[in-house]
Amino acid sequence: MSTDMPAFRYHPDPLASGSIRESTETCVCCNHIKGRIYTATFYTAQKVSGRFCPWCIADGSAAERFAGEFTDSYGLEGVSEETLHEVTRRTPGFHGWQDPHWLVHCHDAAAFISEVGYRELAIHPAVLDQLRHDLRMDGWRDAAKLEQFLTHLGEGATAMLFRCTFCGTHLAYVDAS
Template sequence: MSDGLPYFRYHPDPVATGSIRASADRCVCCDRSRGWIYTATFYTEHDIDGPFCPWCIADGSAAERFEGDFTDCFGLDGVSEDVVHEVTRRTPRLQQLAAAALVGPLRGRGGLGRRGRIRGAGEVPRGS
């Protein structure tokens, strides 16, 4: 895990998986440049013009302000609502390849599908 970043219990090293990377970009939620941005998908019905910082993901402010989720709860049947909330609204989404290795056992029966349209809030091309 990178020093100084918030800790995500269900995604302990989002830098290694590519969900968070170093960047001088400003967070669309808090309007601060903190040195790191989220690079994966955020599901919402709102138009979002920019990336989120890890701190706005960790404290839930990004999901609350933009009424969205970082992942769906597919495979989380039978777990507490608190865990579902933490995974979907306060945890960076795992990039596709890492997800299979890290959360494969969580996959299961049904769950919440995509909410609204996929917006590119965190989809920042590598190298920019």
């Protein structure tokens, strides 16, 4: 079993985010037990009867063999074709209640950090301001209800936290059932 894991620029800690976990499962792509297995989304028209190891994600063989993607390209407008392929076909996706999507900053995909609640967002006031703005654009007009919603993130709704790979700016979007 392998203990080292490939590095993912756009999802630096998939173990912490829960997208990859320790496992004795056999990878459906390489047919090896590598000690870690992917647990989040994979979009394909093919029937896949198992999960992938991080190595088959990182080298692109899982996406190629099963003609699929680990995340939707929604939200990745304006990034290079190379970045689009890196995120959708060679980067672990993440769990979400709605269809997960990637955020962009400085004309590049941001790195997914984790699913967070208000407590984790409180140390990023600019992210809370960004979420307030985004939610107002989505129709939230009552400021008191908006603040109540934000302060209860982590209780039925969460935020997906990202960090820009160039400037380090944090950004997020809200995910709810």
